[in-house]
Amino acid sequence: MQELKFEVDSGHAGKRLDKFLVEILKGTLSRSFIKKLIDGRKVSVNEKYTNAHHKIFSGEIVKITIPEPEPLELKPENIPLDIVYEDKDLVVLNKPVGISTHPAGRHLTGTLVNALLYRVKDLSGIGGVSRPGIVHRLDKETSGLLVVAKNDNSHINLSNQFKNRTIRRKYIALVKGIVQLDNGRIELPIARRKKDITKMCVSFASEKKRNAVTNYKVLKRFKDFTELSLSLETGRTHQIRVHLAHMGHPVVGDKLYGSSRGMNRQALHAKTLGFFHPTTKKFMEFDSELPRDMQQLIEKGKL
Numbered sequence: 001m002q003e004l005k006f007e008v009d010s011g012h013a014g015k016r017l018d019k020f021l022v023e024i025l026k027g028t029l030s031r032s033f034i035k036k037l038i039d040g041r042k043v044s045v046n047e048k049y050t051n052a053h054h055k056i057f058s059g060e061i062v063k064i065t066i067p068e069p070e071p072l073e074l075k076p077e078n079i080p081l082d083i084v085y086e087d088k089d090l091v092v093l094n095k096p097v098g099i100s101t102h103p104a105g106r107h108l109t110g111t112l113v114n115a116l117l118y119r120v121k122d123l124s125g126i127g128g129v130s131r132p133g134i135v136h137r138l139d140k141e142t143s144g145l146l147v148v149a150k151n152d153n154s155h156i157n158l159s160n161q162f163k164n165r166t167i168r169r170k171y172i173a174l175v176k177g178i179v180q181l182d183n184g185r186i187e188l189p190i191a192r193r194k195k196d197i198t199k200m201c202v203s204f205a206s207e208k209k210r211n212a213v214t215n216y217k218v219l220k221r222f223k224d225f226t227e228l229s230l231s232l233e234t235g236r237t238h239q240i241r242v243h244l245a246h247m248g249h250p251v252v253g254d255k256l257y258g259s260s261r262g263m264n265r266q267a268l269h270a271k272t273l274g275f276f277h278p279t280t281k282k283f284m285e286f287d288s289e290l291p292r293d294m295q296q297l298i299e300k301g302k303l
Contacts, residue, residue, distance in 0.1 A: 144270025
């Protein structure tokens, strides 16, 4: 169990309790989880329990108790893991293609979390029952580097680094067509599609749109596709895939966003990951090789 206390400053005075906690915790806990804690009498204002809509005032003391994670119903599975680095605070691993980061819906087996539960005995509980240790995620058909937290302090620290955009992330993508500019910056808001919630889209009209920024650099042009290096300033769902599809160059093999030819999955790999270690504060950076299927496509030089 973890207990946190905050004194309300003048800049947050007048805000709703749940919004205050979302901001002060810098996105570490979702608003829905915070509301669950408030409703469960795990949050107090000046030692009194209240509701999520309660308006707070300067000088008040807000206390939040984060309980131990519920007993996991997920089964540990002996799935091979490519662990790049591990210490008492975190694990960096290279996620293969075809494995989901965490369980969702009825799919409770065969995920990275199931593999982690078998291999790593101490994972942070902030992610909840289905996402222990998970600070960020990669799509099922995207390969590459992920960092996993082994305790709550590391989880909060790493989440704040993602929130504050101090995490260094570079991806390699093979995209359909010839990208003309050698480099560029895509800054377009992203929202979930109303008629198909499995897909995201560029949207200026949606009330739930979120700003998204992707930087790209051409590494090599081939007959029918281009190899790009990409860095993220934000981390929205499907961000790279949506931005590239919007500019007319969907990721090769991305069936969801319009380029099913060339590969059996989207040709996207999280190649580089850098961050400040939660305990030592030293900057650490890791790099991974492209998976064989992407290398083979590059070697062929055409779709």
